Amino acid sequence: MFSEHDVRFSEANLRRYVQLGLVPRSRRIGQKGKNQGSRGVYPIRAVRRINLIKKLMAERYTLEEIQDKFLAFKDDIETLDEASSTLLVRFEDKIAAQAAGHRRDRLFDELRAVRRAAAELLEAVHRLEKLLIPAAGARRPRGGGVADPTELL
Structure with a gap:
């Protein structure tokens, strides 16, 4: 890519x-085919x-x-996001398969509440991560290293 x-x-x-x-x-x-690995x-x-x-x-x-500094929590946060999304879709499919009626409506209401709670949890986790880890774009003084292309003579 x-x-x-x-x-x-x-x-x-x-x-x-x-x-x-x-x-x-x-x-x-x-890979399809014999001995394709x-x-x-x-x-x-x-x-x-x-x-x-x-x-x-x-x-x-x-x-x-x-x-x-920057990737300390990324994998866990992404795993949480993917797992909660997958779980919520599975719940939705299971509820959709229920017979129409009051119970099904109540289950969908509960699912909406769980979706909101999951979104709030992820927002809170992202906020906490930002508080613990400095902004990725923040520059800090640093000596040595390779010269920036604009610094080359």
Whole structure:
């Protein structure tokens, strides 16, 4: 995907980011046909995460700083979001299969309340994360490192 958009990003960097826990692991998908093996498929959040990492590295953060300061809670928050969404869809499907009537209406009302509570929980978790972790775009003084392209002579 990166090469299609002329973004420099190597497979070695991807492997390193996965090993450091910065990017979620791939899921292996088997290829059709005899002896075709399998290939790794990454969730779309991996692309967003890589873009964030590249942005922070351009701001001269190290991988260790990024890991400690910016991505400390990301995987757990994303897992919570995905799991709650999946669970709510399963509840909705189960309720939709119920016979029409007062009980079904009451279940849908309860589901709406649970959806609101889940959304409020995620908002609260994001707020807490922002309070604990400095803004990603915040610059801080830093010596050494590679010169910015605008600093090159």
